[in-house]
Amino acid sequence: MNKPGRNDPCYCGSGQKYKKCHMPLDQQKEKERRDWTAAAEFLRRDLLKFARDERFATAFAQALPLYWNELYTIENAEEMSQDEALRFFDWFMFDYTLEDGTRPLDAYQTDRREDLATTQQAVLDKWAAEVSAAWAYTLTDYDAEQLVVNDFMTGETFAIQEPGGRGLVEIGEVILARLVPVYDHLEFSTTAAYLPAKEITDLAAKLAEARQTDAQTHPEAIQSDFMRRHNHLLIHHALEQAKIQGRPPVACLDPNRPDKAMQKVVHTMKKRFK
Numbered sequence: 001m002n003k004p005g006r007n008d009p010c011y012c013g014s015g016q017k018y019k020k021c022h023m024p025l026d027q028q029k030e031k032e033r034r035d036w037t038a039a040a041e042f043l044r045r046d047l048l049k050f051a052r053d054e055r056f057a058t059a060f061a062q063a064l065p066l067y068w069n070e071l072y073t074i075e076n077a078e079e080m081s082q083d084e085a086l087r088f089f090d091w092f093m094f095d096y097t098l099e100d101g102t103r104p105l106d107a108y109q110t111d112r113r114e115d116l117a118t119t120q121q122a123v124l125d126k127w128a129a130e131v132s133a134a135w136a137y138t139l140t141d142y143d144a145e146q147l148v149v150n151d152f153m154t155g156e157t158f159a160i161q162e163p164g165g166r167g168l169v170e171i172g173e174v175i176l177a178r179l180v181p182v183y184d185h186l187e188f189s190t191t192a193a194y195l196p197a198k199e200i201t202d203l204a205a206k207l208a209e210a211r212q213t214d215a216q217t218h219p220e221a222i223q224s225d226f227m228r229r230h231n232h233l234l235i236h237h238a239l240e241q242a243k244i245q246g247r248p249p250v251a252c253l254d255p256n257r258p259d260k261a262m263q264k265v266v267h268t269m270k271k272r273f274k
Contacts (some may be wrong), residue, residue: 031061036183039120043127044190050108051089059104063096064088069236071250073093079252083191090178090190095133095228126181131189133228136203142166149175153207154223161185174203176234199241206237 003018003026004011010021051060061074067088072080080088090115093104109128113121137149138160147160152174169175177192195203209235214226239249248254 013090018229033183035119036123039117039123040180040182040187042120043123046112047093047105047108048086048089049106050112052091055107056092056098056104057099059096060092063092064125067091067232067235068250069232071239076252081251081257083193084251086190087193090134094127094131094178094189095231097229123182131178131180133178133224133231135176135231136234137176137177137179139166139169139171139173139175141171146173152204153227158186161187167192167194170197173197174200176238191248193238195238195241199238201241203234203237206233242274 003023006019006023007017008016010016010023012022014021065073066079072084074090094107096103098104098107105128109124114126116124134153136150136152138152139147140150140157142147142165145161146166147161147162147166148157149160152159158179161182174195175188175192176194178189179186180189207230210230211226214221214230218225218229242249248257251257
């Protein structure tokens with residue numbers, strides 16, 4: 001909606017000038033939106049830094065081969081591309097279960113929350129309580145920077161704001177990403193990956209089979225709990241399909257990769273583990 005000028009009639013139909021009616025409220029909402037956006041960007045960076053804490057060195061080494069299906073381990077972790085590293089650390093912080101049953105995100109909330117600004121605390125609390133573990137969404141519609149997606153497993157519909165638009169993703173293809181709330185909308189938590197139509201293949205059957213197996217040890221688990229334990233299977237499927245299509249499944253196997261620089265973040269974790 002295009003806002004009227006200060007002295008124009010307010011859009012609400014009250015008959016008052018905009019400056020005397022809804023303008024102060026609109027300005028307050030815009031400030032809140034900017035504050036939430038800034039807080040979300042800060043948390044994305046700070047969570048990445050926190051994941052490098054030496055207390056997670058052993059968990060990091062165990063999580064790498066689980067997520068990457070042995071294609072990355074502590075020995076070659078520095079060869080991850082930037083996008084691969086961002087996706088891995090996002091999964092590690094939000095979904096990986098530590099030995100005590102908590103996530104690195106829970107440790108961040110315990111250690112850092114009181115040092116955060118009020119809006120940063122609000123964003124963190126919302127992410128810790130509400131962020132999904134689904135990671136797989138079918139694109140059903142789009143309009144410029146807004147994408148409409150369905151949860152691949154449940155069919156639930158979400159609207160996503162994505163400044164980059166749909167990129168190469170076509171209707172019916174699957175986006176692999178996490179959704180996070182930012183003020184009054186949803187965004188991808190980090191760089192998304194996607195499955196072209198011909199590479200979706202038997203993904204639904206694989207997840208259904210894994211769900212049945214999981215139910216034997218976790219009979220009361222809800223869908224989100226199952227996905228948090230098993231959403232690395234989405235990555236395994238994508239890696240497998242890349243091999244079938246003749247593409248390098250990960251950057252370290254690509255002889256033509258554009259970046260050769262070591263990833264400083266994972267290199268630090270490797271040194272700490274050793």
